Amino acid sequence: MGGAMAAFCALDLAIKLRSDNVQLMTFGQPRVGNAVFASYFAKYVPNTIRLVHGHDIVPHLPPYFSFLSKLTYHHFPREVVWIDDSDDNTTEQICDASGEDPNCCRCLSILSLSIQDHFTYLGVDMESDDWSTCRIITAQSVERLRKDLASNIIMTKHGVEVSIVENSMQTDWSSSI
Structure with a gap:
């Protein structure tokens, strides 16, 4: 897709x-x-x-x-x-x-x-072993996403889960707004 x-x-x-x-x-x-x-x-x-x-x-x-x-x-x-x-x-x-x-x-x-x-x-x-090994997002994109998640309100009917994987370290943010 x-x-x-x-x-x-x-x-x-x-x-x-x-x-x-x-x-x-x-x-x-x-x-x-x-x-x-x-x-x-x-x-x-x-x-x-x-x-x-x-x-x-x-x-x-x-x-x-x-x-x-x-x-x-x-x-x-x-x-x-x-x-x-x-x-x-x-x-x-x-x-x-x-x-x-x-x-x-x-x-x-x-x-x-x-x-x-x-x-x-x-x-x-182009494929990865599993979702946690996908490394397509660049470091600049990750930093920008962190800032957006910290300062913006995300409105959705359903809960939003964002997972960022960096060098074997994983951080999860979840919100249901």
Whole structure:
């Protein structure tokens, strides 16, 4: 869901800031809208790059139905690089600006898709052993979050639990406001 959320955030930023300077790069992003949404997105966030690794199943979700092209989910432009590392040979293919280039990852059979290819991009293992070992948040982000939690009121229907993991030290904040 990270790639989809990043796309929505990029569009939100571009519209709210009235800026064509928003840049987006996603890895293994699913389709997030129909062809009309893809065109709208491309207009407001033209600096977009989507990377797709091999037989990653996630960029094929929801499925694309060419016979329902106006109703089906559609990638916005552009899948810039399709990284195919089958047969112990890695190739990177630059794709067209359609968002659904039939010569890139769309050329794969649904039966050949794999969740395993979603876990590795550019030789980097994207999964963690468990949630407590995830180290994606930077130290600056942690400090900013601490300040926000200490000085802001968080309003929600449900309790909020925030866990920050740093160098094997874990701190928990919980609130039900």
